[in-house]
Amino acid sequence: MSNVVIHWFRQDLRLSDNPALLKAASQGKVLAVYILDDKNAGKDAMGAASRLWLHHSLSELNASLGGKLNFYSGDAVKIIDMLVKHHQAKAVYWNRCYENWRIKRDGLIKENLKKDEITSESFNASLLFEPWETLKSDGSQYKIFTPFFKNSYMGSKQPRLPLAQPEEIELVRDLNSDSLEQLELLPKTNWGSKISSHLQSGEKAGQLRLNQFLDSGIGSYKVGRDFPSKSSVSGLSPYLHFGEISPNQAWYAAKMKNEDENSERFCSELGWREFSYSLLYHFPELPDKNWQAKFDNFPWRYDKELLEKWQKGQTGFPIIDAGMRELWQTGYMHNRVRMIVASFLVKNLLIDWRCGAKWFWDCLFDADLAANSASWQWVAGCGADAAPYFRIFNPITQGEKFDPQGQYTRRFVPELAKLPDKYLFAPWQASDEILSKAGVILGKNYPKPIVDLKESRKRALSALALMSNPTS
DNA sequence: TGAAATGTTGGGGCG
């Protein structure tokens, strides 16, 4: 047997605070691999934006490994087996993932390795606490966020402190591996080249983003995070998703910076990420099935035309269109706006939350099965600790409240840039004179609203009320 | 991590 061990990179595309890599580096020569496994992912295979981000992230990781990262594409079960045999590896190390398809696949791989008497060990590198560590005292999972977070994250138990990166990794190359380009992660459309300018992936970029957030964002996080034109949010979601930084690094960096309401709020947002993972782990069908079964017969309306108008940012509601265009153009959407556009799709258009989740899955750099599924279910009202069915955002009010000067909306809906603030979020209410002065022709260079807010709100309320209480 | 409808209060105009 050789002195080769395998470190299998997955959602841990970093060198620092990487328990499995640290272990591997201490055990022998390391064959570092990344496997693009669309076969086992099936319907949960990555979307276009994720792949683009991943491509550049892998490129960065490869560079930091001196070009010695090995790429493969295909069924990881077969590829790991092949690699172990070919290199006579004595051990395989990786950090755990929590999507159902990955859990199943990794379990199978672990079994196979055990049969062949090859050491394998997995670690936690993606969560502050794993789903089986955050159970209630009776062994069941938390269904409400506040006690989940309070008892699991604000008690005596502290998350693991971040680990240093291995001092030295002796890397070995597999000359039969693919090149990064052969994974074909880059989009072939020209959407890809435009959106690439909004992308800074990799561990270094993640650390930089974290430091920028600590310097200029976190100080006003609690209030500022609701305003899409401010840069108070962390912007860390894609880095956390791909493991370019760890939640432990973010958690302790925030706590070290300050222990005030702002850092507390940021940590609780990390908590929501953990809550989503807990939900996904204990209810693997979270991406496909209503967490609350009473929604199973809800009369969603499938309207392709309306769905497409929402996707393209042509709904006639400026704050909605701004958000949807931000998503398409930048691979990102501000959290407050995500809630507004999601509420609009699900409640005003009565379109199934899964249609929205699917679009986000394809368009977001930070697309994350746990967070995306849990958040859509939260907005739709069918999730755990979800928004009550009667909470329906008014896109006019929300725009006025959270983008009062309209910088955000004007940036992504430039055809309305000259409208005065007063009418920016409801252009159809402006007089012909004001509209023409601003160069706006409704139905021509900006759409008329695709639904009546008041009517659609009423329609949603009665449908949801009927579902909640079908007898009355 | 809402919004709209409804209820209450209090100041000002006015006969």
Place this chain on the structure above:
DNA sequence: ACGCCCCAACATTTC
């Protein structure tokens, strides 16, 4: 000075 109406402004309830 008084009652009455109007209507913000705020509070409470309901969906």
